[in-house]
Amino acid sequence: MKRILFCSSALLLLAAAAHITTMSAQLADWEQLKRYTTANAALPPAVPGEPRVVFYGDSITDAWHALGATAFAGKPYINRGISSQTTPQMLVRFRQDVVHLQPQVVVILAGTNDIAGNTGPSTLEMIEDNLISMADIAKANHIRMVFSSVLPVFDYPWKPGLQPAEKVRAINTWMKSYCAANNLVYLDYYTALADERGGMKEGTSRDGVHPTAAGYAIMEPLAAAAIAQALAQPQR
Numbered sequence: 178m179k180r181i182l183f184c185s186s187a188l189l190l191l192a193a194a195a196h197i198t199t200m201s202a203q204l205a206d207w208e209q210l211k212r213y214t215t216a217n218a219a220l221p222p223a224v225p226g227e228p229r230v231v232f233y234g235d236s237i238t239d240a241w242h243a244l245g246a247t248a249f250a251g252k253p254y255i256n257r258g259i260s261s262q263t264t265p266q267m268l269v270r271f272r273q274d275v276v277h278l279q280p281q282v283v284v285i286l287a288g289t290n291d292i293a294g295n296t297g298p299s300t301l302e303m304i305e306d307n308l309i310s311m312a313d314i315a316k317a318n319h320i321r322m323v324f325s326s327v328l329p330v331f332d333y334p335w336k337p338g339l340q341p342a343e344k345v346r347a348i349n350t351w352m353k354s355y356c357a358a359n360n361l362v363y364l365d366y367y368t369a370l371a372d373e374r375g376g377m378k379e380g381t382s383r384d385g386v387h388p389t390a391a392g393y394a395i396m397e398p399l400a401a402a403a404i405a406q407a408l409a410q411p412q413r
Contacts, residue, residue: 209259209262210269213274214273217278223278223280227253228280228408229253229254229279229281229282230252230253230281230283230404231255231274231275231280231283232255232284232286232400233258233271233284234257234258234262234267234285234286234287235259235267236261236262236387237328237388238256238257238286239259239260240388241393249400257274257275261295262290263287263290263295263296264288264291264299264304264308264311265303265307266296267285267307267311268311271314272314275315276314276318276320281321281412282320282322282404282407283320283322283323285308285325286325286327286366287307287308287327288327289327289328289345289386291303292339292344293341301348301351305355308324308355309355312359321408321410322362322407323361323362323363323364323404324355324356324362325364325400326363326365326366327345327348328377328386328388329371329375330342330345330375330376330385331372331375331377332376333386334384334385334386342375342376345375346367346375349365349367360410362403362406362407362410364399364400366395366399369395369399370388370392370395
């Protein structure tokens with residue numbers, strides 16, 4: 178019995194040590210600035226007359242692997258999404274992963290992980306403040322801004338029971354009004370993807386949060402139209 182207890186204790190200590198190591202690594206690069214360091218350094222200068230666009234977000238952007246390939250084929254579009262990120266993390270890396278790449282347009286899709294509490298409790302006002310700060314930085318650097326609506330969510334599979342649908346609608350309502358008041362482009366994915374419960378329509382998501390290929394196919398022309406609208410605006 179003592180031997181079993183000793184082995185169990187040793188396994189628990191090893192598991193705890195592994196967890197501490199993982200958490201320490203995450204805290205050392207909480208905003209994940211290292212993720213795109215090499216890719217950013219290798220990126221050639223923007224070609225004059227060829228509008229560079231950065232798609233900036235969380236896993237929904239990160240998983241849009243077709244960006245610049247089959248989706249938006251031949252376009253100088255850059256994916257700078259990082260899975261699980263929240264708006265405070267995105268705000269910290271905004272200069273490195275957006276401003277320093279010198280795009281004409283940035284398409285931001287963010288906020289769902291804040292609602293899910295991925296980096297701790299977050300109010301709608303906190304999300305709004307972070308989005309406003311990113312918009313301010315973009316404006317100061319003459320980058321046209323596209324704010325994408327948060328995609329519909331009825332429930333988060335990794336954190337069930339939060340009832341996020343109403344919060345998603347609220348942040349999108351605020352975002353649309355903010356864009357109208359500040360001459361920014363509002364990209365409405367939500368209306369095209371939402372079902373009657375405020376979740377993703379059948380066939381457009383694999384888990385109720387992340388789009389399938391069919392979901393991205395719906396999003397692509399909406400994003401293309403929003404980018405064209407942004408490029409038509411005078412550079413500030």
